Amino acid sequence: MDMTTLSLPRTTLADSVDQVLLRGARAVLEQQRTDGAWQGFNDAGVVFTSVALVHERWLGALDEEDAALGVKRLRAEQRDDGSVPPWPRARAGQLDATCMWYAGMHAAGVDPADPALSRARSFITSKGGFGRASLSARITLALAGVIPADTLPDPGLAFRLLPGSERLLAKALGVNTLVWIHLATAVFDLLHHGPGEAKGHPIRARGRRSAIEYFTKRQDPSFGLMGVGPATLTAAIVLAGFGVPRDDQRIRGALAYCDQLKRRTEAGLEVSPFLSDHWDTAQLVHALVKSGIPASHPAITSAIGFLVRGRATQPGPTDWQTPPRGAPRTGGWAYQRGNGRNPDLDSTAEVLAALALASPRQMFGDVIHAGEAWLVAMQNPDGGWGSFSTGRPAAPPGPLYIDPASLPASLRPRTPVGRALRRAWMLQAEAGDPSNADITGRVLRALGALGHDATSPPVARAIAFLRSHQVPELGAFWGRWACNYLAGTAYVLAGLGAVGIDHRAPWVARAVQFALSRQNADGGWGEDIASYADPAEAGRGPSMPTLTGNVLRGLLAVGLPRTPELDRAASFLVDHQEADGRWVDDSCYTVLFPHVAYGRNPTLPLCFALEGLSAWRGAR
Incomplete structure (x- = not known):
């Protein structure tokens, strides 16, 4: 792809998407650091x-x-x-x-x-x-x-x-x-x-x-x-x-x-509360390759080199990681460079997905294998993945950080004793590091990129976990690290699609229907952080490029064909690209702790808009 000219006429949506992807990829490449990484500023407030x-x-x-x-x-x-x-x-x-x-x-x-x-x-x-x-x-x-x-x-x-x-x-x-x-x-x-x-x-x-x-x-x-x-x-x-x-x-x-x-x-x-250059780099590598930049492009090879160099090679503190007996002690990545004692499962999944897409196995096969072995070994007994560790107490199905009286009806305790017990269970999980749906969805996307499918034992256990944590009334999945039900659902759909599960499965169809039912009139999707306190606000809010791209990617991952709804989503992203090729999203998408701290990062709208439009371009 020629990154120096823009020559396609904007006569159809498909032509517009091609031009928008070209401008967006160029905007990403212009922001790359000399060490091969990308780093957006994580703004979480004053x-x-x-x-x-x-x-x-x-x-x-x-x-x-x-x-x-x-x-x-x-x-x-x-x-x-x-x-x-x-x-x-x-x-x-x-x-x-x-x-x-x-x-x-x-x-x-x-x-x-x-x-x-x-x-x-x-x-x-x-x-x-x-x-x-x-x-x-x-x-x-x-x-x-x-x-x-x-x-x-x-x-x-x-x-x-x-x-x-x-x-x-x-x-x-x-x-x-x-x-x-x-x-x-x-x-x-x-x-x-x-x-x-x-x-x-x-x-x-x-x-x-x-x-x-x-x-x-x-x-x-x-x-x-x-x-x-x-x-x-x-x-x-x-x-x-x-x-x-x-x-x-x-x-x-x-x-x-x-x-x-x-x-x-x-x-x-x-x-900023933290750096995120491993995370940002892995996501943008994925977005660039999907948008058409060849894996052999110098920017991609430089980014892959940065990620490979950043792998944690020394065992972390056992009280932080609690690996199961016989599990590898190293192999993962942290959210950022310079944090080798605290690799996390989420960042490891994102980096593995990028490496599987963009790096030759003959060059980095050992690195990929070590990361995959560590990630799989850290799967929780309930089939899901947490953030940093394994074996912490499991969470009840549905959302956390919420008054039990505000839960969806099927999850809401009916008696004061039931509410007290549910709250105690939730507090235990909130203080721990339980499996959650959004991370499990992202891990499935990585495992799918590494060749796993629904018959793989860790994938099968993960699917069972996800089915048990789907919110019955909504068909959605609660998002721990991204706001919120739409994001969690989009990550799950992307992961399921990567391991061969499509929208025809009834439980997946309910998740798809939730997402489609929350599409705004302008074609985009948005969600306010109010949904962390009130599930009635799930999937409701002004349209956001970040969330729109993520949801569009997830829906197409499970095999939805191009429909008028998905065309409107693509049009929203086309219409909201800035002249310099970026997308601007002032809303908080990143979640540090629900009700306490949320943030935004300018690489996120770029990443998800490119991925969503790339998925739309590749759909039939």
Whole structure:
């Protein structure tokens, strides 16, 4: 494909799609880094800028220019009522986000008498005050010196010294929860009892030494902690607070790692929660090849080289991964470079799908085989895949992070005891790392690309899992990491199509019908994050290029022919391409934690629009 000219006349939809794919592929190629990767900025809102300001100020490492830029960015996000939105384009301000914003402004040196802080305090007071904020928000406030430490709990560090405590926690908790429990208890101890080695208090001193050892062992050679900026900086505070010199490489390295997450512009300082270059690169390789760029193109070979180099080669901490006995200890990929201790199943599936599509087996067969072996070994007993580990407690069918009284009727407990039991089950799953439908769908797409079909034992178990987790009234699948039912359903359909399951299966037809029933009049699909609280909002919202491309790809993957509905979806994507070849999607699609944090990444609309239109072009 000639990437320098645009010569096709736009006389038919098919011609338009060809031209749009050409422009879109060119836009992707222009954004590639010199190391072969793509990296979009993960914008999850100003909360993460605030947290960075607080943490760096505590460590004595806040650059004053960054402080000024941070204040500029924070001021721009405050609303007229004094509140601050918790994520981009949130409908309303929120207590937690406003408290963290306040802590960030305070850490950056803004006078408490400043009108912006006064308005924020008025909003916070109207919501019950700082004491009504979540524990994570109050930790940030205490680190900034806004509230006293004695307003926080002090559970002590003695639990760290109990034999088997680490193994017990690992059986129940996912890595996200596990690490934050270790971090929070250490910060509580630091805030209540002050910095230093706790000489004269032997139990506390041993607990602090244990915390230093824990975080030192789990810090990646890049000095990040599980690839997450706030966790990395909080661990640095714990190390410094418990006696590690602030010029120690563990602390300096953590600060340097988190500096990569910053974007400094005329609008101010933005801080992303994490990098995503393995994920972004794998998805865009797939989209480029599907759109017609040959696998031999230098951009593709360079990207494949980046991905191959990024594979985790050292075993991760056993409490994070809990691999089954006899399973490979390595083979996967993390969401980003520099996070080799925490590969995840989702990113591994995306990278394997890209490698299977774009790389010669004779060159990288060993790498692909090792990744496939690790991924298959990490399948849960229920047949699905979680995010980071295997063997954590399973989740009940249907959505999580929701009041049981708001569940679809068939899943809704009828009695108070039933609701309490369901809520307890859900909380256990939310704190762990259970199988979920969207990851399982993406793993199936990778396994299909690697030659598996519906007769393959791991695929058959995965299909049984998906059937048990389909929401009966909707026919849809709940999305843990992408918003939400439409995204989850699209990923499942793409995975089923890859292993040879098509739309004629009745349960698949119900999923297809759900997606088609939610198509907007303009041909696109959209979904608001309100669906995480209310399933009645499932699949409803203004059309989004990201979601439209994903749903179009999923529907075509299970063998739907071109229909007027799918033609309208393709037309929506054609009509919404920017002049520079990109698609812009300001809505949040990425989910960090439902109800708490959502984000957006500019590579996602590019990826899914290209994949959706490529699938439409290849359909009959």
